[in-house]
Amino acid sequence: MTKITYIEFDGTEHPVEVRNGLTVMEGAIKNNVPGIDADCGGACACATCHVYVDEAWREKTGTASAMEESMLDFAQNVQPNSRLSCQIKVTDALDGLIVRMPEEQH
Amino acid sequence: MSQGRVVILGAGHAGGSAAAALRHYGHEGPIVLVGEEPLLPYQRPPLSKAWLKGEVDEEELQLRPASFYAENDIAVRLGVRATRIDREAKQVAISDGEVLPYDRLIIATGARARRLALPGGEMARTLELRTAADAEMLKASIAPGKRLVIVGGGYVGLEVAASARALGAEATVVEREPRILARVACPLLSDFFTAYHRKHGVRFELDAFVEALEGESGQVTAARLNDGRRIACDVVLIGVGALPNQELAEDAGLPCDHGILVDEGARTIDPAVFAIGDVTRRPLPLYRRLFRLESVPNALEQAKQAAAAITGHKPPPHEVPWFWSDQYDLKLQIAGLPFDVEDLIVRGSPDSARFAVFHMKGNVIQAVEAVNSPAEFMGGKLLIGSQKPVSREKLADPSISMKEVAI
Numbered sequence: 103m104t105k106i107t108y109i110e111f112d113g114t115e116h117p118v119e120v121r122n123g124l125t126v127m128e129g130a131i132k133n134n135v136p137g138i139d140a141d142c143g144g145a146c147a148c149a150t151c152h153v154y155v156d157e158a159w160r161e162k163t164g165t166a167s168a169m170e171e172s173m174l175d176f177a178q179n180v181q182p183n184s185r186l187s188c189q190i191k192v193t194d195a196l197d198g199l200i201v202r203m204p205e206e207q208h
Numbered sequence: 209m210s211q212g213r214v215v216i217l218g219a220g221h222a223g224g225s226a227a228a229a230l231r232h233y234g235h236e237g238p239i240v241l242v243g244e245e246p247l248l249p250y251q252r253p254p255l256s257k258a259w260l261k262g263e264v265d266e267e268e269l270q271l272r273p274a275s276f277y278a279e280n281d282i283a284v285r286l287g288v289r290a291t292r293i294d295r296e297a298k299q300v301a302i303s304d305g306e307v308l309p310y311d312r313l314i315i316a317t318g319a320r321a322r323r324l325a326l327p328g329g330e331m332a333r334t335l336e337l338r339t340a341a342d343a344e345m346l347k348a349s350i351a352p353g354k355r356l357v358i359v360g361g362g363y364v365g366l367e368v369a370a371s372a373r374a375l376g377a378e379a380t381v382v383e384r385e386p387r388i389l390a391r392v393a394c395p396l397l398s399d400f401f402t403a404y405h406r407k408h409g410v411r412f413e414l415d416a417f418v419e420a421l422e423g424e425s426g427q428v429t430a431a432r433l434n435d436g437r438r439i440a441c442d443v444v445l446i447g448v449g450a451l452p453n454q455e456l457a458e459d460a461g462l463p464c465d466h467g468i469l470v471d472e473g474a475r476t477i478d479p480a481v482f483a484i485g486d487v488t489r490r491p492l493p494l495y496r497r498l499f500r501l502e503s504v505p506n507a508l509e510q511a512k513q514a515a516a517a518i519t520g521h522k523p524p525p526h527e528v529p530w531f532w533s534d535q536y537d538l539k540l541q542i543a544g545l546p547f548d549v550e551d552l553i554v555r556g557s558p559d560s561a562r563f564a565v566f567h568m569k570g571n572v573i574q575a576v577e578a579v580n581s582p583a584e585f586m587g588g589k590l591l592i593g594s595q596k597p598v599s600r601e602k603l604a605d606p607s608i609s610m611k612e613v614a615i
Contacts, residue, residue: 128268134276136232141508143251147532147541148505149586169539169582175611176586208525 104197108135108153111205120192126201127151127187137203144188146170149177150207151187156200163190163199179204210519211237212311215300217290217456219243221252222485222507223316224271229515231280239282240308242300244289245339248274253504255343256367257534260350261374269340290317293460295478312480312518315457315468316511319450319486319502324359326446328421331428333443337364338450349443352376357431357441359418361388363533365447366401369410370535380411380439382418382431391449394546394565397577400558401535408536413439450502452487465489467500473523474514482517484510493526494592495547495574503531528593530585537561541582543589544575555584556606564588571597583610590614 103119106129110116120129130138130151139150146169155163160183166174170189174180187201214230216223219241227241243249250269258264267273277284285302292301299309321336323329335346346368350356354377358365361383369379381388387398402412413433421444422430430438454464462476463469467489474482474490485507489500505527512524531542538561549567556563564584567575572595576588587610591598602608 131271132273134272134279139508141505142532143253143504145253145532145534145539146582147539148530169580172581172583173586175583176590176614208527 104192104194104199106192106196106199106201108137109200109202110135110137111203122192122194124192125188126153126190126192126196126199129192130187137207138187139207140188141207146173146186146189149173149186152177152180152204152207153185153187153201154181154204155183155185155190156202157183159196159199159201162195178206210235212518213238213240213309214312214314214518215240215242215308215310216314216316217242217300218316218318218453218485218487219245219247219249219284219286220316220318220485220507221249221271221504222318222511223314224249225508225511226314226316226484226514227282228272228276228280229512230518231282233515233519233521235515235519237311239280240285241277241282242285242288242290242302242308244287245341246287247340248272248277248284248286250340251504252338253532255340256337256364257371259340259343260347260368260371262347266340290456293456293481295460295462295481298480310480312482314474314514315476315481315483315487316485316507317453317456317487319452321446322449322451324418324446324448326418326421328423328428329446331421331423332426333428334421334446335443336446337368346443346445350375350377354378354443355439355441356380357382357418357439357444359431359444359446360448361385361390361412361414362392362447362449363389365445366405367533367535368445368447369405370408373408373410374536378409378411380413380441381405382413382416382433382439384415384417386415388412388414393542393577394552394567396552396554396558396565397540397579400563400579401538404536404538404561418444450486452489452500454487457483457487465498469498470510472513472526473517474510475517482514484514492529492545494528494595495545497547499545501529503529505530526593528589530589537580539580539582541578541585542575543578543585544573544592546575549574553600553604555604556581566603568600571600573598573603587611587614
């Protein structure tokens with residue numbers, strides 16, 4: 103299990119344990135963390151699982167694929183550390199990861 | 209804060225999301241979610257794709273974990289269905305004999321697979337794909353070397369064909385129209401997908417229909433086409449569209465016309481009764497008409513509309529209808545509906561398996577079909593929503609970014 107802290111837009115923190123192999127998006131859904139909609143269920147089709155990766159974790163979470171990048175280009179309030187959480191796989195290397203959610207996914 | 213008792217009929221994507229949205233918007237009263245299937249709300253889209261290929265398990269299919277319903281005090285009644293709605297008494301009878309009173313009712317009964325009255329259609333391994341139970345049977349029938357006949361060249365049929373090929377099974381798609389996806393996509397897209405599937409070994413019988421199924425000992429062994437030819441097979445999947453489960457609403461006197469009629473807030477004519485998801489025929493503000501959408505985004509949007517109306521929360525923003533389909537390494541994303549279209553603009557080339565077809569009304573985009581082109585989908589969706597005129601020259605030129613087109 104890998105510890106991930108999801109921080110809602112209003113600052114509420116949700117420290118949870120996520121099974122390796124799941125995505126950061128699935129980790130939120132399975133632990134009832136609000137703020138990630140994931141309308142398409144992880145098909146990289148909707149950009150409603152947008153998160154901001156904490157600066158300290160940007161390198162370890164890797165870079166967005168061209169497809170993810172294109173989706174993010176048109177998401178709202180995009181920042182350099184924006185990612186689609188359905189595209190980040192949870193591994194031991196991400197133990198302690200911190201992600202923040204935008205105000206809205208739609 | 210809303211305090212009343214909300215009963216939700218149907219525990220699919222729409223019903224499950226409505227329950228969650230009610231709590232999210234602060235509803236404090238009891239919520240009862242009634243589902244006919246024995247499962248908690250789950251994702252249907254993977255049934256023809258990742259689930260069929262064994263890439264996800266039952267738990268991963270779930271929309272939310274079981275703990276969600278307990279933590280949010282949502283009573284879930286599975287394996288039962290509503291048999292009658294009494295609007296005067298504000299109560300619903302369910303199949304185990306219980307009567308559930310309500311202050312607000314949300315009908316989310318979805319759609320069912322359209323059946324064909326085929327001679328021989330009652331034989332074993334003649335399947336449809338709507339539920340996890342259907343998918344389980346289909347999965348058990350697809351294996352290397354097995355021969356699958358798919359009746360209907362729509363999205364479900366094509367996604368299953370792609371999954372079957374990935375699993376080493378043979379697949380033949382029989383389509384009554386001269387092209388696949390005839391009701392839902394432009395001819396260019398139909399041609400592209402036909403060619404792509406052929407390249408992966410799928411056979412097509414277009415402009416043809418299955419007249420009867422033949423078999424031995426109650427097991428299907430062949431599909432007989434209208435020209436008399438027989439296609440030998442081990443399993444048949446019928447994928448010829450869906451019908452709304454509107455009978456309960458009709459019997460209760462709620463107006464229906466190819467779906468339960470609702471307004472922009474998912475309301476029926478009864479202020480205490482809402483309807484959401486595949487079962488509804490709803491206004492499309494962008495296109496100024498009524499339409500029955502069968503899609504996850506529609507289910508989610510209407511779930512929020514009903515929950516917002518019940519709790520007094522501000523209504524969710526109008527969304528551009530959108531759809532997606534994954535086949536092989538192709539990601540098809542569609543935004544908008546091709547109403548009032550005058551011509552098409554193609555951006556990119558089908559030969560590269562990366563292109564988008566824009567359906568235009570003058571300089572305004574009405575719909576976009578994007579293959580492996582997420583920027584065209586996202587940018588197109590934005591422009592459809594804003595109805596902002598675009599430069600047709602820039603749109604047709606893939607060397608100019610969609611960002612620049614959208615500005």
